[in-house]
Structure formats: C-alpha cells, structure tokens
Amino acid sequence: MHPPLHPYLLSVICYLLSIICSASAAEAERLALAAFLLETGDNARAALEYRRLAADLTPDDPSLPGLYLAAADAYRRDGAWERMTKVLDHAEDAGAGGTPQLLLLRAEQAEGAQDWVSAGDYAAELAQASAGNARLAAWARGTAASDYLRSHGIDDARGAVAGDAAREAALARYLAGHDKSPTVGGLLGIVPGLGYAYSGEWGNMFRSLFLNGLFGWAMFECADREQWGLFAVTTFFELTWYTGSIYGGIDAAHRYNRRRLDDAVRELRGDEAPALRPGGRVDLFSLHLDF
C-alpha cells in the first residue's frame, strides 16, 4: 500500500497549479478533470492528462514543473516506478531540479523500485535542501537512515541520524537486537511446529503440531487397517502439512526479521511528514470549489 499524496507536496503542487488556474478557464477545466481522475483512482489517465497539459504549454512556462510533478505523483499512486522516473526527468529539465518536492518524489520512486541506496541518497539531499524547515529535515534524515538500513548500510544510517538523539536511540535498539536465522528455522521445522516457535509464532506452532499429529495418526491407522486408498489420501495431506512446517519455519524467520526492520523504519521515520503550507495557499479541495 502506498501512502496518499504527501501533504507538503500536495500544497506546493497546488500552489504551482493555481498559477495556471488563474490564466485560462479551459486549462482549469482540464486540471479539474485530472484532479477528478485522481480522486476516482484512475491514476494513469490523470497522469496522462497532466502530461498532455504540459505538452500544450511552451517549454519556458513556469507551471511546467508543477504539472510534471503532479503526473509523477499520479504514477507513484499506481506504483508505475519506471514511468515516474521519466516524468521526474522532465520536471528536472523544466526547472524543478534540487527542489524539496522533486527530491521527495525521487526518494519515493527509488523506494518503490527498492533501490534503497539511491532512496537514502535522495532523502539525505532532501534533508539538506530543507535546512530551513527543521521538522521536514528531521523526517528526511530519518527516512534516509531507514533506507540505508534496508540496504544494510549501517554506517550511512548512523551518519544520517547523527545529532538526533531519539532516532539514534531507535537505530541503536535495532542494531542491538538479533535477526532469526532462516536456516535454523527450517531445520527446527523438521519437528512439526518448532520452526514457528523459534520465531515466536506460538499460535502457528500449535496449529502445525495439531494438523501434523492428526494426519500422522490417520496415516498410521489406515496403514494398520490396511486401507491403502485412504492411506494414500492421508499421506498426501500429511506430506503437505509436514513440508509446510519446514517451509513455515524458514518463512517465519524471514517474517520476524522483516517485522523487526519495519518497526525500526517506523521509529526512524517518526510521524507523518509535516504538513507545511507555504503562505496559506489553496488546497485541492478548494480548487474544486473554485471551478
């Protein structure tokens, strides 16, 4: 699941788009259409509408970066990371290079494409570009640290949160903990349910133990009574639960490690990014009311 439009980004894009809205009623209608498409979840068509609007403007139009950023955000909602890259390149060529909103979208695009190192670099750059906004800079540093952590860049993560006591403590807590070994989980899974117990999934352990016990008993009973047809069926199910116990032991360890990392990322990022509005500009809802 991807987060909705970043509040800071939303307000700044609307500020840029409001320049167009005052210039032409026809263009305002098309912007309203694009906003409507976004609301209804038709993100690809909304992005196309923004790109079409951008193509209709001259290359030196000051509204161009905002339109490309809006298109990039629409692709972000769809998880279309490659298409987002191209549109961000256009935004950069149009003059949005180095701006906080572009850096934020670049970071989110890199995260979506699971290029954690690049995501961390863009977030670190966002922290520097937002030096005048302490809350945003702190959030960006935490985001950079979490991205470096996902790429196993511990030193880079430490450097990103240097000077921020709370985030340093969160990082230290994560580093002090231990990951579970999937190999050990899989080997323990040879005893039904033990692999789940190794990763702390006690409920899953009891269910796996019960199912393996039940169908194992059924197997032996059928063999004992020489009912070979039923024996084949129960053996099939018992093999399923047994192999599931081994696989589950491995996957449970991976789930444990992923949960631990996700908790650390949540602590490093902190609350939702600050909702800053430059000069009290209109928000998207007001845009609808105006047009």
Add this chain to the structure above:
Amino acid sequence: MRHLPTVPVLVLAALLCRPGTAETQDESARLARRASLVQELLDEGAVDEAAAEVATLVAETPSATNALASSASELALQAGTREGIARAFQTARDPRVFRVAGAALALLFEKDAAYRAENASLAARVDLCRDAWSDKDWADARACIARTGKKAGPRGPGAWLAAGVVGFYHLFVGPAIGSRCVLEPSCSQYFLEAGRKHGIVGVPMVADRFVREPVVSASDRWVRRPDGSWRHPDPVSDHDGWFSKEAH
C-alpha cells in the same frame, strides 16, 4: 503487421495540417510536443494510451491528415484491447487496418456473447463485412487478440497439482460451503498462483498459508476488492521474496 509509425511521420503529418503563419507555427510546435508525448508513451509500452492520445490529436486538429488518422487507427489496433480494436474498425482509413480490426472484432464477438449483445449495432456492421476478409486478415486478427488475451496456463507438475486440487474443491466442496476465505487472494487463488510461480513448492506454501490464516485474519490490514468487499491482504509476494528472483 507493419511497424508502428514513428514520431517523424506523426510530426510531419501534424505540421502539414496548417499553412505557415506565426500563429500556426506556435500551433505546429505544440503538435510536435504532443507527438513527442505519443512517442514517449510508445517507448513506455503504453500502446493503448498512445492510441488514445493520437485519436485525441486527430479530434483536436480539424484538418488532420489521413496519415495522422491512419496512425491513430493502427495504434488502436496494435493496443489489442477491445476498445482499441472497436475504435480502429470505426475510424480506420487504411483498408488493411479496417479488415483486420473487423476480423478481430468478429472473433471477440464469437468468444463473448455478452459483449456481442452489448454492441449489437457494431456486431451487425462487422457481420456485413465478413466476406471481404482474407485468410491473412483472419491470421493477423488472431495474432492481434492473442497479444493481449493470453492467459498463463498451469506450468509444471506443481501448477497442475494446484489446478487439480483447486478445481476439485470448486466443483465438489465450494458449492456446499460457499466462499469463506477472508484473505486476499483467497486460499484457492493463493495455491494456484504459488503453484504457477514456484511449482511443487506451492504445496508447502499453501500449507503455511492455512496455518497462518487465523493470525492474518486478526490483523488490522485491509484491502478493498473490485467487488467492494474488504479482505485482509496476504499476497504470495510477501512470502517468496527470499527465494524468488522474480520478486526483485
């Protein structure tokens, strides 16, 4: 099928629309930028979006040339969607595109009676043209539909096993107990997808899924299905990243 028209052709076609004045030079520059957008969409693989964009260009340009309009129809046909094929049939100026689009529509109507009933007048027009289609037109039409209509069938023993078990369940067990799974995808779909992607490893994966189901059902995560119902998400991709190269 011949190659998609390239941007220079589209740009040229657009530039030929109007005589050269200062105002129309701005308009020509705008059309050139729109043509670049079409090429970008094609490069991104969004053929249906490119087709729609060219169709919009044709509609916006009163004196659109035949070359531009033909490009729109060709792109619509190449997109391979039902809407694209129908649009290509109705707007084609190239006889070959018209015939192939018509044959493709005829095939779509044969496969789906409900679609035919929804588009009765279009179906009647398609039926009138059947005699004009050659064997090559039918072959091109099948290739056009096959590009987008291809469904991945079971692959490998694990996939066939999953398909067999799920098929048995849907035929004999499902009708008695109804749809009960609160996870997305459902356990049947999970087994089918795991079998298709990972073969026989799909079997322990679905066993693990059954064991985990109460825990996932108790979580706070929800996802809305297209039919409006809410389910707890538990995709295959959450449990195969550590051994599947596809996942990354």
